[in-house]
Amino acid sequence: MNYEITNRGIEIKIGSCFDLKNTFDCGQCFRWNEDEDGSFSGIVKDKSVRIYRDNDKIIIENSSEDDFKNLWENYLDLNACYDDIRNEIISLDSRLKCAVDSIDGIRILNQDPWEALCSFIISQNNNIPRIKIIVSRLCEHFGDEIQGGYTFPSADKIAKLSVDDLAPLRSGFRAKYIIDAAKKVSSGEVNLEKMRTAPIDECRKELMTIKGVGPKVAECTLLYGLHRLEAFPIDVWMKKALSTLFNGISPENLGRYAGIAQQYIFHYSRLNPELVDTSKIQ
DNA sequence: GCCCAGGTATAAA
DNA sequence: TTTATACATGGG
Numbered sequence A: 001m002n003y004e005i006t007n008r009g010i011e012i013k014i015g016s017c018f019d020l021k022n023t024f025d026c027g028q029c030f031r032w033n034e035d036e037d038g039s040f041s042g043i044v045k046d047k048s049v050r051i052y053r054d055n056d057k058i059i060i061e062n063s064s065e066d067d068f069k070n071l072w073e074n075y076l077d078l079n080a081c082y083d084d085i086r087n088e089i090i091s092l093d094s095r096l097k098c099a100v101d102s103i104d105g106i107r108i109l110n111q112d113p114w115e116a117l118c119s120f121i122i123s124q125n126n127n128i129p130r131i132k133i134i135v136s137r138l139c140e141h142f143g144d145e146i147q148g149g150y151t152f153p154s155a156d157k158i159a160k161l162s163v164d165d166l167a168p169l170r171s172g173f174r175a176k177y178i179i180d181a182a183k184k185v186s187s188g189e190v191n192l193e194k195m196r197t198a199p200i201d202e203c204r205k206e207l208m209t210i211k212g213v214g215p216k217v218a219e220c221t222l223l224y225g226l227h228r229l230e231a232f233p234i235d236v237w238m239k240k241a242l243s244t245l246f247n248g249i250s251p252e253n254l255g256r257y258a259g260i261a262q263q264y265i266f267h268y269s270r271l272n273p274e275l276v277d278t279s280k281i282q
Numbered sequence B: 001g002c003c004c005a006g007g008t009a010t011a012a013a
Numbered sequence C: 001t002t003t004a005t006a007c008a009t010g011g012g
Helices: A020-024 A065-075 A082-092 A094-101 A113-123 A128-142 A155-159 A164-169 A172-187 A200-207 A215-225 A236-245 A251-271
Strands: A003-006 A009-013 A032-034 A040-044 A047-054 A057-060
Touching (some): A009 A065, A020 A047, A040 A065, A082 A094, A082 A251, A094 A251, A113 A128, A113 A215, A155 A172, A164 A172, A215 A251, A236 A251
Antiparallel strands (some): A032 A040, A040 A047
């Protein structure tokens, strides 16, 4: 990876295919916010940074070489070639070309699995602005204070709390689900780390033993929290897109990058709502 | 007021 | 096994 440390921070030379807005605002993560100048501010683990684009470079402010190697290189998935991935997806099913071409530079971030699980539990029957507000309240109330904000609280920390303790989050019926998830992860009854390599069907099953975790949250946790790129979250828009825009295309036919294909399909279907035939949806 | 938000648990057919 | 409904909250 081509990078250097300057007085601006870490400067990473990007060949192509990395769009900050498409990556941070696509609904895969909830702790990045766009600033007025188009840069993004966010917190990952115990690092709060601002990140922005300058021509062919991505600049991560206030970060050391160690931060890059220990955190950002992996988090931003900088060693994956998304141009190759796009080509492979199209080669599997050429109908997907329009979807793949509809959005540039999305990357699947390497988020912490517990943070992803917890965030997507909060996401159910909810909208992105409010998901972000609830996640930020969770961090402010129960995370550790760091320079520039708060960390995401650990499962161990949340497991010691009660549903009433989560009242300040104003997360509604989801509070009891967050507590159940924290208890199961903290006790080891649900082993997230094992899910990096375990057979994906076993992972789905194990995740869904958590109250409030259904197929959608399980797939999102696997895709965004465990970087299982073959995971395939299906929501109402995906159902529409699969059945109408792509004439019944099946996730099973999308191979090892199905989850990334899903991002393109989702974006394309949202971009072209008039093409979606709702009569074909139950 | 009413509708919706990248769902899920629960009860009933 | 499949299909309706409630669910907490807040913005439009």
